Structure formats: C-alpha cells, structure tokens
Amino acid sequence: MEFTLEEMRTHLAALEARISSACKIAGRSRESVKLVWVSKFHPAEAVENAISLGATDFGENRVQEAELKFSTPRTALDGSRVRCHVIGPVQSNKLKKAAVVADCIHSIASIEAVEKLEKVCAALPGENGAGKILDILFQVNAGEEETKSGLDVHEAETFLNGLAARGETAFPHLRFRGLMTIGKNTGVAEDSRECFAFLRNLQQKFLAKGGIFANFDQLSMGMTGDLEVAIEEGSTMIRVGTALFGERDYSKPVNDPV
Numbered sequence: 002m003e004f005t006l007e008e009m010r011t012h013l014a015a016l017e018a019r020i021s022s023a024c025k026i027a028g029r030s031r032e033s034v035k036l037v038w039v040s041k042f043h044p045a046e047a048v049e050n051a052i053s054l055g056a057t058d059f060g061e062n063r064v065q066e067a068e069l070k071f072s073t074p075r076t077a078l079d080g081s082r083v084r085c086h087v088i089g090p091v092q093s094n095k096l097k098k099a100a101v102v103a104d105c106i107h108s109i110a111s112i113e114a115v116e117k118l119e120k121v122c123a124a125l126p127g128e129n130g131a132g133k134i135l136d137i138l139f140q141v142n143a144g145e146e147e148t149k150s151g152l153d154v155h156e157a158e159t160f161l162n163g164l165a166a167r168g169e170t171a172f173p174h175l176r177f178r179g180l181m182t183i184g185k186n187t188g189v190a191e192d193s194r195e196c197f198a199f200l201r202n203l204q205q206k207f208l209a210k211g212g213i214f215a216n217f218d219q220l221s222m223g224m225t226g227d228l229e230v231a232i233e234e235g236s237t238m239i240r241v242g243t244a245l246f247g248e249r250d251y252s253k254p255v256n257d258p259v
C-alpha cells in the first residue's frame with residue numbers, strides 16, 4: 002500500500018530530523034545537503050503528494066519510468082521547476098531519452114556515454130534553442146562489489162584524467178558535477194564510511210584541478226540506511242526512497258516494460 006499524504010508527512014518529518022541531526026554533528030548547514038526523493042516503483046500520485054510536501058528533486062533509476070512521471074513539467078512549492086535525476090545505469094540506446102527527461106544523470110561510467118550525451122544534448126533545443134546543458138555525475142563502484150555498476154575505484158582517476166585530456170571545449174553541453182556511489186548495503190551504515198570518504202577525496206582532488214572540473218562540487222551518496230554517515234563524509238545529495246515513500250512493491254512495476 003502506498004503511503005497517504007499524512008503518512009508521508011510524518012515520514013518526512015522523521016527523515017528531516019535525521020538529516021538535521023547529521024548536519025549538526027558534521028557542522029554543516031541543512032542547505033548544503035539536497036534531498037532527492039527516489040520515487041522509483043511508486044505511482045505518479047505519490048510524486049504529487051511529495052511535491053505538495055515541498056519536494057523539488059526526484060530520482061528514478063529507469064528511464065522509461067522517469068519519462069512516465071516527469072515528461073510533463075511541474076512546478077515545486079517554492080516556484081522552481083521540479084527536477085528529475087536519473088540514478089540508475091542507462092543503456093546506450095536509452096541515453097537520448099535520459100538526456101531529454103533528466104536534469105542530472107548520476108550514473109555515467111564510460112567515455113562512450115559521455116560522447117553520446119554530448120551529441121544528443123547539442124541536438125536538443127534546451128532553454129535558448131542552442132542545445133541542452135545537462136548535469137552529469139560519474140558513478141564510482143567504491144563499494145567494490147561485482148554486482149554494482151560504476152567506474153572501478155582503481156580506474157576512476159585515470160578515467161577522469163582521460164576526460165580532462167580531451168580539452169576544455171570537448172563537451173560544451175555537459176556539466177561535470179561530481180561523483181556518485183552506492184554504499185556497501187550491509188545493513189551497517191558504518192561499513193560505507195570508507196567508500197564515502199574515498200569518493201570525497203577523489204571529488205575534492207578533481208574539483209581543485211578546475212578546467213572541466215570547475216563545477217565538480219557534488220557528491221551523491223547516502224540512502225535510507227546510511228545517509229547520516231554520508232552526510233558526515235560530505236554528501237551534497239542524498240537519494241532517499243524507502244524512508245519517504247515506504248517499501249517498494251517490486252511485483253507491481255509502475256510501467257509495464259513490455
């Protein structure tokens with residue numbers, strides 16, 4: 002069963018208490034951490050409820066589902082346009098659709114995907130008809146689990162250096178914003194601290210280089226189970242599903258993939 006609006010309000014309050022407490026411990030401001038509401042497997046009505054509670058940013062891990070819920074522009078309570086983040090791996094043939102629906106893609110992990118997105122975004126109208134500017138984060142498999150996608154920890158630095166070697170004008174329609182990772186998911190949040198710290202060090206190192214990394218100031222890490230540790234380690238975007246929307250019912254996909 003989906004949460005009612007009132008249930009969602011209660012869960013949001015509890016989550017905000019967790020975020021505030023973690024920010025306080027870390028000596029950070031609440032504003033320095035963006036809450037991305039992960040609405041995957043939840044219906045459009047849940048998204049409407051979230052917007053009425055002040056949500057501005059949503060995360061979806063499948064392009065088709067993102068299109069279903071976020072193709073129509075929506076306005077958030079604060080008057081801004083609701084933003085869609087694609088947070089799951091995107092197949093090459095879905096990159097164009099992802100670029101159309103998303104404001105930010107968190108899960109890029111190959112030079113081929115970067116090149117394709119540049120081409121695709123150059124051909125989209127964007128806000129002034131001169132192409133769409135898309136925010137990109139690189140996913141790093143810092144948890145080092147075989148089942149997870151993302152750049153290998155040992156190759157991430159080489160990959161980023163290779164990207165910079167293309168020159169500052171190679172990707173005019175892409176804004177490289179930072180790094181994303183999924184924690185260890187062991188059930189023990191502390192287990193993710195090391196990989197979150199690794200990600201922060203890598204992000205800071207490349208932000209300091211400037212050039213194509215001048216906007217590399219984002220760290221997308223932390224989910225329902227480990228967001229406090231992620232905030233302590235510098236996360237700027239936490240991706241939260243379960244704590245806001247409740248358990249996902251995987252037996253009833255929101256859209257039929259067939």
Ligand SMILES: *Cc1c(COP(=O)(O)O)cnc(C)c1O
Nearest residue numbers: 039062088224225240241242243
């Ligand atoms: C589903 C998902 C989340 C949200 O996870 P919760 O544990 O429900 O908060 C965050 N990030 C990614 C990449 C996901 O696929």
